[in-house]
Amino acid sequence: MTSLKGKTALVTGASKGIGKAIALAFGEAGANVVATGRNQGEITDVTATISARGSNALGVTADLGVESEIELLIDAAKQEFGGVDILINNAGIIQERIPIADLDSQLWRNILNVNLTGAFLITQKLLPGMIERKSGKIINISSIGGRKGGYGRGAYRVTKAGLISFTETLAAEVYEHGIMVNAICPAGTDTEGFRQVFNTAGRSENPQLMEPKEIADVALFLASDASSAITGTAIDAFGGSNPLFN
DSSP, X not given: OOOOTTOEEEESSTTSHHHHHHHHHHHHTTOEEEXXXXXXXXXXXXXXXXXXXXXXXXXXXXXXXXXXXXXHXXXXXXHHHSSOSEEEEOOXXXXXXXXXXXXXXXXXXXXXXXXXXXXXXXXXHHHHHHHHHTOEEEEEEOOGGGSSOOTTOHHHHHHHHHHHHHHHHHHHHHGGGTEEEEEEEEOSBOOHXXXXXXXXXXXXXXXXXXXXXXXXXXXXXXXXXXXXXXXXXXXEEOGGGOGGGO
C-alpha cells in the first residue's frame, strides 16, 4: 500500500536532513524523484544514491526564494518525467534565537519568502497538472514550532503556523479534484540544521531526538494510497520530545 511505483515526487530541501530522508524513502518505494536544494554536490549525492538503488532521480539546484528558479525547477521536472504527482514542501530556513525587537527586517523577509511564499508558489504552479489528472498529494513539512510561538523564533514559527493554515485552506479547495493535502509537524529531529541552530551533538547528546527517517516514514504513508482517508490534517510527529512526556 505504500508503493509509489509509477509516481513522480518532487522534494524541496532534499540535500540533507528530513528532505534527504524523504527523497531516499520515496526512491526506495519506487517513485521517480526530483530532488532540489541549493547545494549541487549534496543534491548529486542524493540522486546518485537513489539511482544506485534502482529508481529514477533528477537533481535540480534552485533557491525557492526566487520565483524564476522555481519555474525552471518545475520545467525540468515536467521535461524529465512529464509531471509531478507528489509534492513535498520541505525547504526552510530557521534563524538563530533572535527576539522580534532585534530581528533584521531582511532576514524576516527571507525566512517568509523561502518557508512560506516558496511553498505557495511551487504548489500553485503544479496545481494545474494535478487538477487535470484529478489526483495528487501535497505534503507540507511544518513543525512543532507551528503549533505555538516561542522566544526568539518569531519568523520561523510564523511560517510554520502559516503552513498549517495553508494546508487546511488548500485541502478544502482541491478535494473535489482528487488532490489530498496534509502537513507534518516534527518535533526535535537529528538533522544538520537542528544541530547547528541548537548547538547540540544530536542523538548522542539527546536520545529523545528522532531520526529523519521517522519523519520520512510518515511522509511515505501520506504520499501513498494507504492515506486515502486523510486530507486537511497536520500530523504531530513529536517522538520522544512530545510535551506530554515533560
